[in-house]
Amino acid sequence: MKDKLQQIIDKAESELNSITTKPELLNAKSRIIGKKSELNSLMKNIKDVAPEDRREFGQLINEAKDYLQQLIDSRTQIIDELIYNEQVASSRIDLTMPGRRTVQGGLHPLTQIWREVEDTFLSMGFEIADGFDVEDEFHNFDALNTPKDHPSRNLADTFYVEDNILLRTQTSTVQIRTMENYQPPIRIIAPGRCYRNDKMDASHSPVFHQVEALVVDENISFADLKDTLNIFVQTMFGQNIKSRIRPHFFPFTEPSAEIDISCVSCGGSGCRICKNSGWLEMGGAGMVDPAVLESVGIDSEKYTGYAFGLGIDRITMLKYNIPDMRILFENDLRFLKQYR
Ligand SMILES: [Zn+2]
Incomplete structure (x- = not known):
């Protein structure tokens, strides 16, 4: 009898020692001490046992059962520990793993230059003025001295929203x-x-960006205009850049001029970007026509003023050496990423 119990215990011990999972353990438990x-x-x-021996018999079996239960309990503990250690090992943070890069956005090159232009003029004492994209004909043409039959008023050149209402063709409306x-004194950009209504090509876009400057005060002269322009282009493009002014015609300035700067790429010796002329066209300028001053109620005997307009797209292309204007509007991330 004792031998039989010892056999059961030995068998259970070796069986339990090889068990590593909870389901296996439950099966073993029912095999060892189950019904x-x-x-x-x-x-x-x-x-079947003689009545006088039954007491001892029962005791031996109960002792064996208690012992087997202890074996099962200690095996349960070991397996719980195994499972816990496995979980810890699988969820451990590996500090040697390479990190995941967070993708960060950036400002569009046009926005960067726009802000640089603003900062440059702010540092020269200008204030920033805001206008409307949708304008009336009066502010876009009439007040700027543009005759009724001027070709720029043509439906083919200007986007009309309805009669008399249009998308502004220039930032001069803000003047x-x-x-x-x-x-006065007025000093704004x-x-x-x-x-x-231009077809999109390497140097034209139906939507484009300008910056307009206007200064009206006593004793403002063409020399002030040249000084301001020079400081601006040298701040944007470098101290070696020169500017020059060629006579031109605009309805709202008198005299009027076109502004060129020495080529930012070749410095004036001639290259592909300046078409070998050594100069780059930057925009228009001039002294505000006294008729324009009078039309807005400013005494043209007392005050004079100058105005100029420059292309922000053009400045961006020159600063970043971008050969085709369309690239600025396509928003191809592969391009934009280079200017973050
Ligand atoms: Zn050049």
Whole structure:
């Protein structure tokens, strides 16, 4: 009898030692001490034992059962530890793994230059004025001295929203709105979007960006205009850059001029970008026509002023050596990433 119990215990010990999972353990537990276990069938045989020996018999079986339960409990503990250690190992943070890069956005090159232009003029004492993208004909043409039959008013060149209402073709509209509302001294720039019915190509876009400057005060002369322009282009492109002025015609300035700067690429010796001329066209300028001053109620005997307009797209292309204007509007991330 004792031998039989020892056999059961030995067998259970070796069986439990090889178990590593919870389901295996549950099966083993039912085999070892369950209803259909060898131990349980021994217990059922108690009726065949002589009455005087039954007490000892029962005691031995109970002791064996307690011992087997202890074996199962300690195996359960070992398996729980194994599972816990595995979980810790699999969720451990590996500090030697390479990190994941966070992708960070950046400002569009046009926005970067727009802000640089603003900062440059702010440092020269200008204020920033804002206007409307949708304008009336008066502010876009009439007040700027543009005759009714001027070709720029043509439907083919200008986007009309309805009769008399259009998408502004120039930021000069802000000059008029500023002079209507403020008396001199005036010293503003107006950066913004403009619209013309141009076909998109390497140097044209139906939407483009201009910055307009307007200064009206006593004793303002053409020399002041040249000085301001020179400081601006040298701040943007470098101290070696020269500017020059060629006579031109604009309806709202008198005299009027076109502004060139020495080529930022070759420095004036001639290259592909300046078409071998050594100069780059930058925009238009001039002294505000006295008729324009009078039309907005500013005394043209007392005050004079100058204005100029430059292309922000053009400045961006020159600064970043971008050969085709369309690239600025395509928003191809592979291009934009280079200017972050
Ligand atoms: Zn050049």
